[in-house]
Amino acid sequence: MSVPIVRTVPDLRARVRAWREEGARIAVVPTMGALHEGHLSLVRAALRRADRVIVTLFVNPKQFNSASDLAAYPRTEEEDAAKLAPLGVDILYAPGAEEMYPEGFATTVSVGDVSEGLCGAFRPGHFDGVATVVTKLLLQAGADLAFFGEKDFQQLQVVRRLVRDLDIPVEIVACPTVREEDGLAISSRNVRLSETERQIAPKLAEILRLAAGRIGAGAPVDRTLADARSAILAAGYARLEYLELRSEEDLAPLSTLDRPARLLAAAWLGEIRLIDNIQVMPLPQNGLAGASDRQLEEG
Numbered sequence: 001m002s003v004p005i006v007r008t009v010p011d012l013r014a015r016v017r018a019w020r021e022e023g024a025r026i027a028v029v030p031t032m033g034a035l036h037e038g039h040l041s042l043v044r045a046a047l048r049r050a051d052r053v054i055v056t057l058f059v060n061p062k063q064f065n066s067a068s069d070l071a072a073y074p075r076t077e078e079e080d081a082a083k084l085a086p087l088g089v090d091i092l093y094a095p096g097a098e099e100m101y102p103e104g105f106a107t108t109v110s111v112g113d114v115s116e117g118l119c120g121a122f123r124p125g126h127f128d129g130v131a132t133v134v135t136k137l138l139l140q141a142g143a144d145l146a147f148f149g150e151k152d153f154q155q156l157q158v159v160r161r162l163v164r165d166l167d168i169p170v171e172i173v174a175c176p177t178v179r180e181e182d183g184l185a186i187s188s189r190n191v192r193l194s195e196t197e198r199q200i201a202p203k204l205a206e207i208l209r210l211a212a213g214r215i216g217a218g219a220p221v222d223r224t225l226a227d228a229r230s231a232i233l234a235a236g237y238a239r240l241e242y243l244e245l246r247s248e249e250d251l252a253p254l255s256t257l258d259r260p261a262r263l264l265a266a267a268w269l270g271e272i273r274l275i276d277n278i279q280v281m282p283l284p285q286n287g288l289a290g291a292s293d294r295q296l297e298e299g
């Protein structure tokens, strides 16, 4: 069993056109490859909702902040295709750089507002790169549904905003973060952690969960965030880029929990930058300690 690999836009469009003629519902799952359980959960969700599923694999140079990071990014197309085949994916769309960015390419999709702050403040140009390639992939695939993980929550909101602002006719489906047993959010970067760093890594999720529970139960936001920042550094993280409470819908900074929110963090363990986030719901909506059902299940 193998999954057909498509390399060009005309080939992709021809296949999608044939599916449309059959009346199929089509989903796309954009990835940069190096597929792990997090990606596969998106693919399974797509297979549940659509008749045909396209997985895209393109390591997008425009969203990397350094040439060394781009060069170090794993390229594992064969292994990725082998993971997708048994699931029943219909196409792996893996265009080359010249297909995505032919000579003379001069357009950038830049989403304001939700791209600002958080990762946007520490990775200049990153979300322009993401928005540009996602816009292209959505227009190339012409799918009804597109699946993204909540692990990259700011990216998810950037994608939602560009789809809304540019009237791209696709439903964005968000899927929950997949975690290791000890709570560490699954990421392709985790394999680069040393043994000691791997032991420290899940503390980020644990501290976020505790802080979310406290804020949800009514603790003051500023004090709780200050305590959580100290706890992340005390746990062994070398550097904290940000830990912030933001409105879930538009990522506006919050100093009180007056609407559904997310606690988002990025921190460095040695050379590895990890991000994570967790939902925080105001008390009247759950009657518990502010943690959502999903958060309690994940915990």
Ligand code: PAF
Pocket: 030, 031, 032, 058, 060, 063, 130, 133, 134, 152, 155
């Ligand atoms: O999340 C990713 O893997 C990438 O940012 C995406 C959405 C595939 C765009 O390159």
